[in-house]
Amino acid sequence: MKLYRFCGGGARKLFVGGLHGDEGLYTAPILETLASEAEADDNYGDLIIVPSLTMGGRYIGVLSEEYYRSREGMILTGLIKRYKPSFYFELHAYGESSYHRLTNPEREKREGVPPFVDLDDHEHTHNHILLGSIAPVLRELFSAGDFCLTIELPKWRSDEEGVREEVLQILRIGLLSLTRTEMLTQLRKMYPDALKRAEALFIQYYHSRLEPF
Numbered sequence: 719m720k721l722y723r724f725c726g727g728g729a730r731k732l733f734v735g736g737l738h739g740d741e742g743l744y745t746a747p748i749l750e751t752l753a754s755e756a757e758a759d760d761n762y763g764d765l766i767i768v769p770s771l772t773m774g775g776r777y778i779g780v781l782s783e784e785y786y787r788s789r790e791g792m793i794l795t796g797l798i799k800r801y802k803p804s805f806y807f808e809l810h811a812y813g814e815s816s817y818h819r820l821t822n823p824e825r826e827k828r829e830g831v832p833p834f835v836d837l838d839d840h841e842h843t844h845n846h847i848l849l850g851s852i853a854p855v856l857r858e859l860f861s862a863g864d865f866c867l868t869i870e871l872p873k874w875r876s877d878e879e880g881v882r883e884e885v886l887q888i889l890r891i892g893l894l895s896l897t898r899t900e901m902l903t904q905l906r907k908m909y910p911d912a913l914k915r916a917e918a919l920f921i922q923y924y925h926s927r928l929e930p931f
């Protein structure tokens with residue numbers, strides 16, 4: 719497993735991709751680009767970037783407890799416990815046939831977690847990049863003030879420059895933001911409608927126990 723570590727000041731941030739199955743094939747190129755950008759500029763602070771936790775491992779969904787007993791799952795929780803990041807970005811890749819399930823308004827009833835929000839709106843092309851909270855069982859490892867986000871990129875579009883660039887734009891906000899408020903403000907500016915929906919879904923799920931995300 720490749721891990722980039724940049725020791726600057728400020729909040730510690732962990733970026734992880736390729737958590738299961740073959741997703742690393744799609745997440746690694748994007749996170750490698752992010753790492754090279756971070757390497758070229760030492761203003762970005764305290765970073766850990768893992769382009770792919772696993773390459774071609776078994777596919778176990780991150781919502782299941784079983785995942786956190788798998789090799790990849792244990793590496794992931796080990797990283798979080800060791801580095802205690804206050805910003806956490808999880809990058810996944812999904813197949814076209816999963817789009818409906820992931821964004822289904824009934825997802826909470828069916829899978830116990832809120833649906834992902836499609837970031838497409840009038841100002842953006844239809845890239846089908848999805849955004850949402852992280853698995854509740856993993857969120858427990860973080861404290862209330864931490865910022866934790868999942869991004870799902872479409873496998874069938876991952877070669878497109880526009881798709882990669884849009885994911886990178888979101889991750890760059892992660893690199894640049896000093897506080898969770900700043901992070902949220904920037905995301906709301908980029909995706910006003912999608913963020914409104916994602917925040918409402920988060921609040922509905924966690925009630926007042928946690929603030930998005």
Ligand SMILES: [Zn+2]
Nearest residue numbers: 737741810811
């Ligand atoms: Zn995944």
